[in-house]
Amino acid sequence: MKRARCCLMAPLLIVLAGCAAPAVPVVDSGPPAREPLYSPDRVKPGRLEYAPDRSTFAPVLTERFPYPTQPEANAAYRRLRATAPVDRVYPASIWLFGCKPGALDEQTARVTRYRGPVVHCVTDFLDGSGRRARRETANFYYYGAVWNMQPVYPPHTAVPWRNRERSPKDFWWWVPGRPRYE
Secondary structure (H helix, E strand, O other): OHHHHHHHHHHHHHHHHHHOOOOOOOOOOOOOOOOOOOOOOOOOOOOOOEOOOOOEOOOEEOOOOOOOOHHHHHHHHHHHHHOOOOOOOOOOEEEEEEEEEOEEOOOOOOEEOOOOOEEEEEEEEEOOOOOEEEEEEEEEEEEOOEEEEEEOOOOOOOOOOOOOOOOOOOOOOOOOOOOOOO
16 A cells, blocks of 8 residues: 555656756865876967967966966866855956966065976956956966966055165275174
8 A cells, every 4th residue: 555655656756846946056176177287398478389188378488387278277266266255256267368487475576486386377357258357466386186276466566665764874894804794
């Protein structure tokens, strides 16, 4: 008897499940897919350089060094956006305009070179239709077999000196045997 009821209820449940609203897919950011570490064969400023999988690097390269390709940079941006707060609107994708080895420091606005593949790139943030919304600098570093993106917000003005006092003049600097610093 129970088995007969189950057999009659199963088609009814299947029909009702088809009428239900589609479930929102769960985004699992799990382990990222491995990306190969490419570097350009030669550097010709202003010319596109292609990786072995036919994806492009940024069109302006300063020296032969490992750089993210355009698809790898977009994958890094999507991973960064997946961890960002959901209450804000973010650009749809990015496009690398030009890259150079080293990371841009957010406080001093100076570039620091590292041994590993770390680059800073002028990055165009694109809206849904592919138009440029803004252009900013971002750091990209290769860690865990994938390129990762780190947004940078450097100061737009020169860092002011703490005090503007001049060093005192030593009029006897030319006398031999004097200490250099007093």
